[in-house]
Amino acid sequence: MAKPIEFLFDFSSPYGYLAAHRIDAIGQKHNREVKWRPFLLGAMFQINGQRPLKEQVLKWDYSSHDIERTARRYGIEWELPEVFPIPTHAAGRAFYWINEQDEELAKQFALLVYQRYFTQGLDIRSKNIIGELAMELGLGTDACLRAIDSDIYKEKLKTVTSKAIERKVCGSPFIFVGNEPFWGHDRLDMVDEWLQTDGW
């Protein structure tokens, strides 16, 4: 079977949120598994001296309009949270804890976190809120909180982020088809075409 598609994203990334609604359908169309891999975009920006999109005034004016327009195009609910962007350690660690148990459930969890943040502005920085979202999916809140504070999942999230930097991931979402890199929600059609044609 062909290698899985890798879908890297940060939980505070609007275009990651949009892509999370579409990436699995692209995988299914081409009979490819999609591995979801949250990472820490903030850590990456610090290392590379980049600034968050929202601090780049002209770009943000345009991008906030583009995000809303793109969400409308795909029928995805969208509302910019008051606090944005935010650090996403708790969500990322909880994801990997769930992912070890059940990859499909971890995707459901990721979509739930994304939706609550980008449609209701829920403060997903909070460990307790992440624990409650895990509970909504039938998982134990206490076990989730322990996972968030455990060295195992701290390390896991750090390692994924370091490896992403090594592979020159420069934003979120970032998709790998084999070693072929695609950056941005706006490359999903190209990912689809790349899979269809086996590259060009």
Next chain:
Amino acid sequence: MAKPIEFLFDFSSPYGYLAAHRIDAIGQKHNREVKWRPFLLGAMFQINGQRPLKEQVLKWDYSSHDIERTARRYGIEWELPEVFPIPTHAAGRAFYWINEQDEELAKQFALLVYQRYFTQGLDIRSKNIIGELAMELGLGTDACLRAIDSDIYKEKLKTVTSKAIERKVCGSPFIFVGNEPFWGHDRLDMVDEWLQTDGW
């Protein structure tokens, strides 16, 4: 008749170069005139404290790969010039001089400048080289050189750039359908869809 599409670009912009090969076909498909408007991205970056793509290491690694892949996808010849990016005052002023005489000829000139720069690395900063390219299209070299040095076309290029900044243009290429802004070669399919559906 529907308002023209506005196509803003800098002569030193790889994605502008790619879009220049496709934008008029999109206009024709929807029976819309396309107005080409070179501007000075460098001046805009200075005002906004942005850095050229090439100086943003991680982004450039990815983007140089993406540009080549996109050019291949659309069958457009591409080679990164040794000197890149460059100031594009001479080409911009010559464009507006030609544009006053013949808008179609100005587009041919723009494509010629783009091709010689992005396939052969010709130094299009040089007024004399711009004059020679004008000559290839049957225009007078001396008249072109006078236009490049004239206050009229200096002002024209400055004015287009200032107005672009006022309209929050944040990169090249940048397309307006009425007041709807689209940034990047990767928004051309969206422009097409927007024209098809009259927006959403």
